[in-house]
Amino acid sequence: MNSSRNLGKVIGEGFRILAAHVRATFFPGNKVECTCCGRSFSRFLYSPYMTARCPFCMSIERYRLLCKFLVEEMDFGQVRMRFLDIAPLWCFKLFCRQFTNVEYVSVDIRSPLADYKMDIQSLQFDDESFDAVLCYHVLEHVPDDRKAIREIFRVLRRGGWALVQVPIEASETKEREEMTPYEIKNVLRWDDHLRSYGPDFFDRLKEAGFVLSISDFVTRLPNEEVERFGLDLKERITVCKKPA
Numbered sequence: 001m002n003s004s005r006n007l008g009k010v011i012g013e014g015f016r017i018l019a020a021h022v023r024a025t026f027f028p029g030n031k032v033e034c035t036c037c038g039r040s041f042s043r044f045l046y047s048p049y050m051t052a053r054c055p056f057c058m059s060i061e062r063y064r065l066l067c068k069f070l071v072e073e074m075d076f077g078q079v080r081m082r083f084l085d086i087a088p089l090w091c092f093k094l095f096c097r098q099f100t101n102v103e104y105v106s107v108d109i110r111s112p113l114a115d116y117k118m119d120i121q122s123l124q125f126d127d128e129s130f131d132a133v134l135c136y137h138v139l140e141h142v143p144d145d146r147k148a149i150r151e152i153f154r155v156l157r158r159g160g161w162a163l164v165q166v167p168i169e170a171s172e173t174k175e176r177e178e179m180t181p182y183e184i185k186n187v188l189r190w191d192d193h194l195r196s197y198g199p200d201f202f203d204r205l206k207e208a209g210f211v212l213s214i215s216d217f218v219t220r221l222p223n224e225e226v227e228r229f230g231l232d233l234k235e236r237i238t239v240c241k242k243p244a
């Protein structure tokens with residue numbers, strides 16, 4: 001990494017932390033709690049898209065669920081691991097920094113938050129060089145998602161796990177270019193999504209060699225916890241294991 005990019009990252013991080021502290025002062029209290037940054041507030045921030053964001057780290061519902069899931073179901077941080085985060089968010093970086101056992105590495109095709117600028121369809125890492133990988137709501141933006149899934153499988157060690165998540169919003173997977181204008185407006189909806197996924201997405205994970213288990217973690221949590229942590233009730237987390 002060159003020194004000007006490094007300096008830019010340090011300055012960017014400083015501004016991010018300053019803005020986070022300023023935002024948080026407007027929501028003092030202990031009614032809700034963020035599982036990403038660990039801070040408590042009077043309430044979450046609400047946007048026109050009905051997303052409840054943490055006033056400090058700006059986490060959204062599915063990331064707060066993910067952090068709680070990692071701690072309670074995957075023993076995250078309990079054992080030493082090299083962890084790859086694809087397309088990092090600041091809220092999740094803050095979460096990972098709490099764990100000295102986790103060697104955190106992030107990549108993105110353009111985000112300045114990432115440690116390395118890299119295309120997920122062609123990762124510049126050795127085979128089996130990570131213990132775990134996170135690819136959270138990324139593949140819907142990637143031209144060749146099957147290739148990206150094969151890359152995740154390749155860099156993961158045998159016996160390792162990946163959390164690979166996409167929005168499942170259709171009865172079957174369909175590329176943007178195959179859709180009618182009606183489908184683009186009402187099914188795909190997002191300008192930057194290249195396809196809408198159906199349940200057959202899981203076949204793409206299996207084709208690469210993964211063994212899947214889909215967790216109903218959030219449905220097992222008491223209502224008080226769902227409300228306090230502002231968790232996504234729709235998200236079913238898919239754990240992809242690479243056979244040992």
Ligand SMILES: [Zn+2]
Nearest residue numbers: 034037054057
């Ligand atoms: Zn937070």
